Amino acid sequence: MIKSIGLDLVEIARITADVERYGKRFIQRILGPQELEIYNRRHDKELFLSGRFAAKEAVVKGLGQYLTDRPPLAEIQIINDPSGRPQLELPPEMQRRISPAQCILSITHEKKYAAAVAVFVEEK
Numbered sequence: 001m002i003k004s005i006g007l008d009l010v011e012i013a014r015i016t017a018d019v020e021r022y023g024k025r026f027i028q029r030i031l032g033p034q035e036l037e038i039y040n041r042r043h044d045k046e047l048f049l050s051g052r053f054a055a056k057e058a059v060v061k062g063l064g065q066y067l068t069d070r071p072p073l074a075e076i077q078i079i080n081d082p083s084g085r086p087q088l089e090l091p092p093e094m095q096r097r098i099s100p101a102q103c104i105l106s107i108t109h110e111k112k113y114a115a116a117v118a119v120f121v122e123e124k
Contacts, residue, residue, distance in 0.1 A: 005062055006059055007061065009113055012114055027039065059118045063098065063120075102120070
């Protein structure tokens, strides 16, 4: 059963401008340790960062039903599984607070924009 949905759309140029303006500090506010390692190996850094930003904002919107405080984006990690599907990784205490909910994520990029949807589901 669907319990909540989060959706976000971001202009890639805005994220690129923020990286140019704030540098590593901005990137580290968005990406967690595992994501930073992946980001540093990517040739399409702006797309990756924009997609992760949109996905994390979508997750935060969906988490609104479960959490009272907005978590820092860097505490939310999105790591692709071996087939390439994005998987949400939350700190253990946050995961316990949303249990038994599971998150299904989708991220897309199209020229100027990155978008993501996070659907939180619970089995009956």
